[in-house]
Amino acid sequence: QSYLEEIEQAAYEKRKLLAVLIDPDKFEEATASLFIRKLPKETTHIFVGGSTVEEGRTCEVVKAIKNLCGLPVILFPGDHSQISSHADALLFLSLISGRNPEFLIEQQVRSVEKIRNTNLEIIPTGYILIDGGRETSVQKVSNTIPLAQNDIRQIVNTALAGQYSGKKLIYLEAGSGAEKPVSSEIIKAVKKALNIPVIVGGGIRSAQQLQLSYEAGADLVVIGTAFEDGSFDA
Ligand code: 1GP
Numbered sequence: 001q002s003y004l005e006e007i008e009q010a011a012y013e014k015r016k017l018l019a020v021l022i023d024p025d026k027f028e029e030a031t032a033s034l035f036i037r038k039l040p041k042e043t044t045h046i047f048v049g050g051s052t053v054e055e056g057r058t059c060e061v062v063k064a065i066k067n068l069c070g071l072p073v074i075l076f077p078g079d080h081s082q083i084s085s086h087a088d089a090l091l092f093l094s095l096i097s098g099r100n101p102e103f104l105i106e107q108q109v110r111s112v113e114k115i116r117n118t119n120l121e122i123i124p125t126g127y128i129l130i131d132g133g134r135e136t137s138v139q140k141v142s143n144t145i146p147l148a149q150n151d152i153r154q155i156v157n158t159a160l161a162g163q164y165s166g167k168k169l170i171y172l173e174a175g176s177g178a179e180k181p182v183s184s185e186i187i188k189a190v191k192k193a194l195n196i197p198v199i200v201g202g203g204i205r206s207a208q209q210l211q212l213s214y215e216a217g218a219d220l221v222v223i224g225t226a227f228e229d230g231s232f233d234a
Contacts, residue, residue: 003072003089004123004168010044011197011219018042018210021076021176021201021224023050024061036068039227040234047222048087049076051137051176059084075120076222078141080111085118091169096162097128097155098144125169125199126162130155130186132178132202139175149180152189159190159198170194172218174202177225181209184216191217206233 001009010017020043046065048058058075062084065073075090077083083090092111095103115122129138129146139146147155159170172182172190181203191198200213201222213221226232 003074003121006072007169007197007220016042016214016218017044017220019045019047019074019199019201019220019222020227021047021049021222022061022065023176023224023228024048024053024057024082025050026228027061027064029064032064033068035227036065043071045220046071046073047076047091047224048073048084049078049082051078051141053078053082055081058082059086062086074123077111078138080107080114083111083114083120085114085120087120089121089123090115091125091127091171092122093125093127093171094162094167095129095142095144096126096167097130097147097158098142100142100144103142103144123169124167125171126159126165126167127171127173128155128158128162129173129175130182130202131180132174132182133180134175134178136175136178136202138173146175149183149186152186155186156189156193160193163194163196167196169197169199171199171201171222176202178203181213184212187213187216187218205231208233 072088075087131146174182197219199220200218205226
């Protein structure tokens with residue numbers, strides 16, 4: 001079974017998935033083993049990526065994580081430099097909420113030579129940036145405007161356009177460190193419209209927010225900052 005099929009099956013069976021996001025720039029080998037041991041037992045995936053990462057760092061971090069735990073390691077790259085053949089799978093992201101060709105297709109083309117001779121599983125993913133209440137680094141780096149939280153129609157249409165163009169997952173992103181995570185109303189509307197799994201991330205800092213996202217229909221939730229700085233409110 002592929003990593004995508006595992007996610008699809010979990011979504012079908014309503015088994016909720018939790019990915020912990022590790023930003024390679026903030027990862028420290030010295031404390032990594034403690035960090036991994038402290039992860040909630042519900043963790044099903046490790047995502048690795050950041051908006052800007054020093055060249056070559058992703059590979060070292062992926063190898064270190066693979067040595068410490070058996071969870072699938074999935075790349076969530078900010079650009080083509082963050083690709084490591086040591087990971088298990090790659091979210092092949094297209095920033096479909098934006099209108100910047102650099103993140104719709106240019107970075108994807110530039111990544112091909114790094115990917116084509118690896119065993120990485122490629123998962124076509126429509127990435128939708130939603131306003132999280134303050135300017136986040138994906139907004140800055142991608143130079144795109146996030147969709148407003150109250151423009152549910154545009155968010156649903158964007159997600160469906162992603163599904164119609166063959167994306168296998170849709171990722172609703174409020175941005176790392178967002179003040180407001182993606183609302184339950186948005187998640188519900190998108191989930192209802194789509195028949196592919198929905199990932200939700202950005203600004204989720206408590207078990208309660210996590211639960212709300214699941215109840216609204218998120219199949220997989222991504223948490224970075226709150227685990228990284230130990231502030232997650234269980
Ligand atoms: C960012 O969705 C992820 O891409 C996680 O965001 O760091 O706010 O948890 P946080």
